[in-house]
Amino acid sequence: MPSIIPTTLSTPRLILRPLLESDAAALFTIFSDPEVMRYWSTVPWASIDVAHELIANDIAAHQEGRYLRLGMQTQADNHLIGMCSLFAIDLQNLRADLGYGMGSTHWGNGYMHEALTTFVEHAFDAFKLRRLEADIDPRNAASAKTLERLGFIKEGHLRERWLVDGVVSDTDLYGLLRRDWLAR
Numbered sequence: 001m002p003s004i005i006p007t008t009l010s011t012p013r014l015i016l017r018p019l020l021e022s023d024a025a026a027l028f029t030i031f032s033d034p035e036v037m038r039y040w041s042t043v044p045w046a047s048i049d050v051a052h053e054l055i056a057n058d059i060a061a062h063q064e065g066r067y068l069r070l071g072m073q074t075q076a077d078n079h080l081i082g083m084c085s086l087f088a089i090d091l092q093n094l095r096a097d098l099g100y101g102m103g104s105t106h107w108g109n110g111y112m113h114e115a116l117t118t119f120v121e122h123a124f125d126a127f128k129l130r131r132l133e134a135d136i137d138p139r140n141a142a143s144a145k146t147l148e149r150l151g152f153i154k155e156g157h158l159r160e161r162w163l164v165d166g167v168v169s170d171t172d173l174y175g176l177l178r179r180d181w182l183a184r
């Protein structure tokens with residue numbers, strides 16, 4: 001895979017940029033919160049080491065072209081409030097998966113919609129993708145709303161797809177086509 005240039009993108013209220021070692025404490029605060037991690041594919045982070053590891057992994061992953069992850073930083077006060085990522089990038093079939101998470105104190109303000117509008121635009125443009133996918137827990141109503149606001153369509157329901165901390169859960173699979181995005 002060609003390397004990914006970890007771009008910096010801006011939205012009216014946010015800067016989307018690669019994560020830095022100095023983001024570890026803010027990331028740990030966000031992703032150790034059980035409310036944020038309720039429908040995530042892992043348990044809440046138990047140690048800040050997970051944040052350090054994730055940031056170190058990003059540098060290698062961008063170099064190897066495995067995924068793109070950008071932190072969401074507020075322009076007003078430079079707080080890191082979440083992250084969005086493009087992973088399972090399949091350049092043969094021109095598709096990839098979208099992931100995102102944000103600190104619970106920032107929910108309900110439209111930050112994720114703003115971030116993903118720009119991030120999705122970048123994904124389609126920079127990687128020439130034809131299709132984006134997102135795999136969410138069917139009980140995650142906020143995430144379903146986030147996807148539907150962007151124009152994603154629920155395309156399927158996959159049973160017992162995840163096993164996290166002994167709990168089995170299903171998946172709702174969402175898809176967004178580039179041609180639908182361009183025509184929106």
Ligand SMILES: CC(C)(COP(=O)(O)OP(=O)(O)OC[C@H]1O[C@@H](n2cnc3c(N)ncnc32)[C@H](O)[C@@H]1OP(=O)(O)O)[C@@H](O)C(=O)NCCC(=O)NCCS
Pocket residue numbers: 035036037039040099100101102103106107108109110111112113114135136137140142143145146
């Ligand atoms: C999924 C998640 C990012 C959604 O967060 P969110 O705050 O609902 O999403 P947004 O930032 O786009 O905000 C939209 C909400 O802000 C409101 N809002 C306020 N000002 C707004 C503005 N200027 N523009 C848009 N929306 C605005 C909207 O009305 C909407 O509220 P509603 O859902 O009650 O209708 C969040 O719940 C989360 O991080 N969850 C934990 C991690 C997770 O589950 N990730 C997905 C795994 S697949």
